Amino acid sequence: MATRRILVTGGAGYIGSHTVRLLLERGYDVAVVDNLSRGYRHNVPAGLLYAMDVADTGVLTELMRQLQTEAVVHFAGFIAVGESMVEPARYFTNNVSGSLSLLAAMQDADVKHIVFSSTAAVYGNPHAVPILETFPIQPVNPYGESKVMVETMLGWFDRIHHLTSVCLRYFNASGGAPDGALGEEHAPETHLIPLILRAVLTGKPVTVFGDDYATPDGTCIRDYIHVEDLAEAHILALEYLLAGGASDQFNVGTGFGHSVMEVIRAVEEVAGQKVPYTMGTRRAGDPASLVAGSDKLRAKLGWQPRSSELKTIVQHAWDFARKHA
Numbered sequence: 001m002a003t004r005r006i007l008v009t010g011g012a013g014y015i016g017s018h019t020v021r022l023l024l025e026r027g028y029d030v031a032v033v034d035n036l037s038r039g040y041r042h043n044v045p046a047g048l049l050y051a052m053d054v055a056d057t058g059v060l061t062e063l064m065r066q067l068q069t070e071a072v073v074h075f076a077g078f079i080a081v082g083e084s085m086v087e088p089a090r091y092f093t094n095n096v097s098g099s100l101s102l103l104a105a106m107q108d109a110d111v112k113h114i115v116f117s118s119t120a121a122v123y124g125n126p127h128a129v130p131i132l133e134t135f136p137i138q139p140v141n142p143y144g145e146s147k148v149m150v151e152t153m154l155g156w157f158d159r160i161h162h163l164t165s166v167c168l169r170y171f172n173a174s175g176g177a178p179d180g181a182l183g184e185e186h187a188p189e190t191h192l193i194p195l196i197l198r199a200v201l202t203g204k205p206v207t208v209f210g211d212d213y214a215t216p217d218g219t220c221i222r223d224y225i226h227v228e229d230l231a232e233a234h235i236l237a238l239e240y241l242l243a244g245g246a247s248d249q250f251n252v253g254t255g256f257g258h259s260v261m262e263v264i265r266a267v268e269e270v271a272g273q274k275v276p277y278t279m280g281t282r283r284a285g286d287p288a289s290l291v292a293g294s295d296k297l298r299a300k301l302g303w304q305p306r307s308s309e310l311k312t313i314v315q316h317a318w319d320f321a322r323k324h325a
């Protein structure tokens with residue numbers, strides 16, 4: 001099979017870097033576009049990085065033409081819900097305008113397929129779990145809204161320009177590469193597992209936001225998906241589109257939820273140390289439980305999570321955190 005040429009935006013970030021690694025392992029020819037605003041040069045293998053902003057439509061078009069890009073995997077964007085509630089304009093500019101610029105460049109360069117990083121945040125506060133793709137789309141913050149807007153644009157680009165897309169709505173990406181070379185290092189960090197690990201490594205307590213939810217131990221339940229299982233979903237989505245598959249949306253999660261206290265206990269087991277934590281009050285807008293219904297992804301793309309046992313996730317995250325502390 002001829003090498004397929006894939007452009008990965010945001011490939012210097014957490015999920016993007018794991019996906020780039022897997023694409024290379026699978027024999028794809030990869031180029032990374034990342035402005036390094038939140039990602040790291042060291043996450044990208046030498047020679048693959050184009051340090052630029054997706055907003056630069058002209059340069060992006062020229063690049064895709066030169067590279068004869070066949071498909072795009074689009075991770076680039078800002079990801080912090082809380083920040084989006086303080087600075088919504090940043091989120092609409094970067095996530096929506098940035099994606100529109102990319103779509104315009106794809107159109108100009110005649111690139112017809114895109115896998116897009118969407119999010120469980122498009123569902124807002126769901127009326128039930130597990131959450132199915134057919135549930136109402138009703139985001140409760142600008143971050144989630146920015147992803148809905150891109151999903152909507154993708155629908156129109158398909159109808160009008162026949163540009164096909166898969167929107168992957170991730171639940172909680174977590175873990176790292178088993179060899180400890182890649183892992184989660186957001187700045188600022190807002191995700192639970194790295195924050196708990198940081199508490200273990202620094203001795204400074206992590207805050208648990210609320211223990212009075214209607215869950216078995218009172219703390220919030222989330223669906224943790226190993227970043228390597230997430231990367232695999234991108235490869236499957238890409239292959240599906242390259243084989244002529246129609247545009248679609250899929251949840252990416254395991255279908256199992258873990259409470260904050262369960263995660264803390266898993267960290268204590270893996271690290272062999274107590275996690276220092278303080279019990280805080282609820283954070284506005286945190287649903288009690290977010291768990292993915294992922295039957296569609298399993299049935300239609302043949303996806304199967306392999307590394308998403310909580311203990312494996314925590315072990316890989318711990319290996320990375322210790323190495324990079």
Ligand SMILES: NC(=O)c1ccc[n+]([C@@H]2O[C@H](COP(=O)([O-])OP(=O)(O)OC[C@H]3O[C@@H](n4cnc5c(N)ncnc54)[C@H](O)[C@@H]3O)[C@@H](O)[C@H]2O)c1
Nearest residue numbers: 010012013014015034035037038039053054076077117173
């Ligand atoms: N981490 C999660 O749990 C999670 C959950 C749901 C969805 N997502 C989505 O997945 C994608 C990747 O998330 P991540 O956790 O790897 O985040 P990340 O911050 O580690 O990676 C995002 C990358 O995009 C780059 N970037 C941002 N704006 C850019 C721009 N305008 N031009 C070029 N590069 C730009 C950043 O420098 C960074 O390297 C995001 O779109 C995010 O919304 C993440």
